[in-house]
Amino acid sequence: xxxxxxxxxxxxxxxxxxxxxxxxxxxxxxxxxxxxxxxxxxxxxxxxxxxxxxxxxxxxxxxxxxxxxxxxxxxxxxxxxxxxxxxxxxxxxxxxxxxxxxxxxxxxxxxxxxxxxxxxxxxxxxxxxxxxxxxxxxxxxxxxxxxxxxxxxxxxxxxxxxxxxxxxxxxxxxxxxxxxxxxxxxxxxxxxxxxxxxxxxxxxxxxxxxx
Amino acid sequence: xxxxxxxxxxxxxxxxxxxxxxxxxxxxxxxxxxxxxxxxxxxxxxxxxxxxxxxxxxxxxxxxxxxxxxxxxxxxxxxxxxxxxxxxxxxxxxxxxxxxxxxxxxxxxxxxxxxx
Numbered sequence: 267x268x269x270x271x272x273x274x275x276x277x278x279x280x281x282x283x284x285x286x287x288x289x290x291x292x293x294x295x296x297x298x299x300x301x302x303x304x305x306x307x308x309x310x311x312x313x314x315x316x317x318x319x320x321x322x323x324x325x326x327x328x329x330x331x332x333x334x335x336x337x338x339x340x341x342x343x344x345x346x347x348x349x350x351x352x353x354x355x356x357x358x359x360x361x362x363x364x365x366x367x368x369x370x371x372x373x374x375x376x377x378x379x380x381x382x383x384x385x386x387x388x389x390x391x392x393x394x395x396x397x398x399x400x401x402x403x404x405x406x407x408x409x410x411x412x413x414x415x416x417x418x419x420x421x422x423x424x425x426x427x428x429x430x431x432x433x434x435x436x437x438x439x440x441x442x443x444x445x446x447x448x449x450x451x452x453x454x455x456x457x458x459x460x461x462x463x464x465x466x467x468x469x470x471x472x473x474x475x476x477x
Numbered sequence: 478x479x480x481x482x483x484x485x486x487x488x489x490x491x492x493x494x495x496x497x498x499x500x501x502x503x504x505x506x507x508x509x510x511x512x513x514x515x516x517x518x519x520x521x522x523x524x525x526x527x528x529x530x531x532x533x534x535x536x537x538x539x540x541x542x543x544x545x546x547x548x549x550x551x552x553x554x555x556x557x558x559x560x561x562x563x564x565x566x567x568x569x570x571x572x573x574x575x576x577x578x579x580x581x582x583x584x585x586x587x588x589x590x591x592x593x
Contacts, residue, residue, distance in 0.1 A: 300514055360574060362584070364585045365586045367562060368588065371523075375591045436563075438563050
């Protein structure tokens with residue numbers, strides 16, 4: 267049974283969605299067609315799966331399970347960000363109309379932009395500031411993990427530029443700052459770090475956290 | 478249950494499935510709309526969920542309430558990436574309003590998904 271913390275607002279959990287991706291089985295498949303949060307969750311899990319495949323085909327295949335914590339962190343953030351969140355007002359063409367974007371839809375959009383970059387996965391994606399007040403200054407915080415071998419500075423700058431363009435196009439938010447933090451770099455152990463080990467023992471994993 | 482109503486005869490959400498169905502087509506016809514989601518998710522409506530479970534009836538995706546002179550319409554939509562979501566939301570509201578003329582309406586549109 268899922269705890270409330272594990273479940274999305276619709277009652278489904280990421281574990282159920284993951285099982286659905288693996289087996290095609292879920293209690294109410296029709297629900298997936300009518301739930302944007304589940305659809306965003308499935309899209310994120312598919313992208314994570316693709317990145318996992320990239321890791322498994324790299325030198326990290328023998329490096330143990332050092333990225334498990336990183337993967338768990340991403341899943342923890344997904345649980346939070348797949349919820350609808352706050353309602354972000356949009357300008358209406360008629361004073362009797364009220365138009366909104368959900369915070370969850372924008373978080374998912376930010377995540378999809380980050381995940382679309384090669385060798386990159388979004389961790390935490392947050393909108394800081396009063397998004398419910400038109401024109402209020404908003405700060406976007408995005409944490410990413412990058413597979414070893416991809417240029418970090420270029421990747422962060424490219425992501426910042428693409429997010430600025432995308433958010434200007436798809437929202438009416440007053441974005442003042444976009445902070446990109448490379449939270450994890452998954453790299454294979456260097457030759458100097460390697461300690462001779464019995465043939466049956468896996469090589470150690472080197473995992474760096476950058477502020 | 479299918480019930481055809483003449484304009485002006487709308488009494489409540491439960492009595493206006495034909496109008497809701499019309500508006501669904503109007504909203505889906507707006508360029509940039511990729512999906513229309515239930516305006517009132519079932520898990521937020523115990524009564525609606527219970528009724529649907531018993532009758533097997535599919536609730537309208539677009540919520541229409543009010544009387545014949547003043548309607549309240551609520552829709553939750555997904556928007557693709559080729560057009561700005563705020564513009565699409567405004568066009569959806571405008572299309573709904575135009576379709577309901579000469580009746581007055583207050584239209585609420587939620588963009589709940591942006592992307593493919």
